[in-house]
Amino acid sequence: MKRVFLFLLTNLAVMLVLGVVLSIVMSVFGLSNRSLGGMLMIATVFGFGGSFISLFMSKWMAKKSTGAHVITQPRNETEHWLVTTVAAQAQKAGIKMPEVAIYDSPEMNAFATGPSKNNSLVAVSTGLLHSMSQDQAEAVLAHEVSHIANGDMVTLTLIQGVVNTFVIFAAKVLAGIVDNFINSNNDEQEGGNSWTYFLFDMLFQVIFGILASVIVAYYSRQREFAADSGAAKLVGADKMRSALERLKQNHPSQLEGSMMAFGIASGKGMAELFSSHPPLDARIDALRK
Numbered sequence: 001m002k003r004v005f006l007f008l009l010t011n012l013a014v015m016l017v018l019g020v021v022l023s024i025v026m027s028v029f030g031l032s033n034r035s036l037g038g039m040l041m042i043a044t045v046f047g048f049g050g051s052f053i054s055l056f057m058s059k060w061m062a063k064k065s066t067g068a069h070v071i072t073q074p075r076n077e078t079e080h081w082l083v084t085t086v087a088a089q090a091q092k093a094g095i096k097m098p099e100v101a102i103y104d105s106p107e108m109n110a111f112a113t114g115p116s117k118n119n120s121l122v123a124v125s126t127g128l129l130h131s132m133s134q135d136q137a138e139a140v141l142a143h144e145v146s147h148i149a150n151g152d153m154v155t156l157t158l159i160q161g162v163v164n165t166f167v168i169f170a171a172k173v174l175a176g177i178v179d180n181f182i183n184s185n186n187d188e189q190e191g192g193n194s195w196t197y198f199l200f201d202m203l204f205q206v207i208f209g210i211l212a213s214v215i216v217a218y219y220s221r222q223r224e225f226a227a228d229s230g231a232a233k234l235v236g237a238d239k240m241r242s243a244l245e246r247l248k249q250n251h252p253s254q255l256e257g258s259m260m261a262f263g264i265a266s267g268k269g270m271a272e273l274f275s276s277h278p279p280l281d282a283r284i285d286a287l288r289k
Contacts (some may be wrong), residue, residue, distance in 0.1 A: 071083055
């Protein structure tokens with residue numbers, strides 16, 4: 001319920017902010033909702049705006065949704081090891097020290113998030129700390145540090161913004177064409193307020209959104225290979241392969257959204273085209289090569 005409440009509250013706040021921004025911009029440029037310029041402006045504001053607001057809120061949302069405890073002063077040997085290990089890897093990767101956190105979950109997982117390379121968070125689950133050896137956990141941390149060093153969070157946000165903009169704009173254009181065809185002889189439906197326009201707008205956004213998610217998922221899978229490779233350079237390929245082998249006995253992931261995209265493991269049962277992570281065997285084979 002906490003995750004659902006945060007999701008709804010965050011999205012409501014984002015929609016309100018973007019709605020105000022869009023209203024101001026449309027008034028300044030004198031654009032109408034049904035003009036091509038107006039539809040492109042709507043698509044751009046909501047496409048990029050939502051992605052970047054989510055990026056800037058990512059650390060706060062991750063902490064709140066997972067209940068992660070940020071280690072400010074290590075309380076035990078495990079926390080001390082986590083902080084010193086991430087610090088050494090961050091220095092080697094050439095980035096500022098990320099915040100380090102632990103969240104309570106039975107799954108073996110970790111994730112990286114944050115708006116930039118020098119303002120980031122690495123969080124690991126209690127399940128990972130209890131179930132993996134120190135060498136395997138070190139490789140997982142290196143995987144997350146590599147995501148940060150590669151700038152994957154920002155790049156994924158840009159890609160998401162582009163595809164979101166395309167989805168919204170293409171849906172509105174096609175919905176307008178269909179609406180004009182259906183209501184060509186109905187003067188009462190002019191002005192872009194017909195129910196058919198809104199219906200087809202939503203329908204096309206769903207269809208294009210599914211297709212766009214394939215593009216985003218493909219990019220995410222390629223970044224997993226790159227993060228595995230980066231981890232191998234930081235701690236050695238053997239440790240990274242061992243960690244991936246261990247993940248074969250993992251619990252289903254409870255992470256969502258960008259946290260899942262930049263975690264070490266993903267959920268199970270998803271079609272490969274829509275999965276944010278490649279199969280574990282493919283990742284292990286790539287490290288062998």
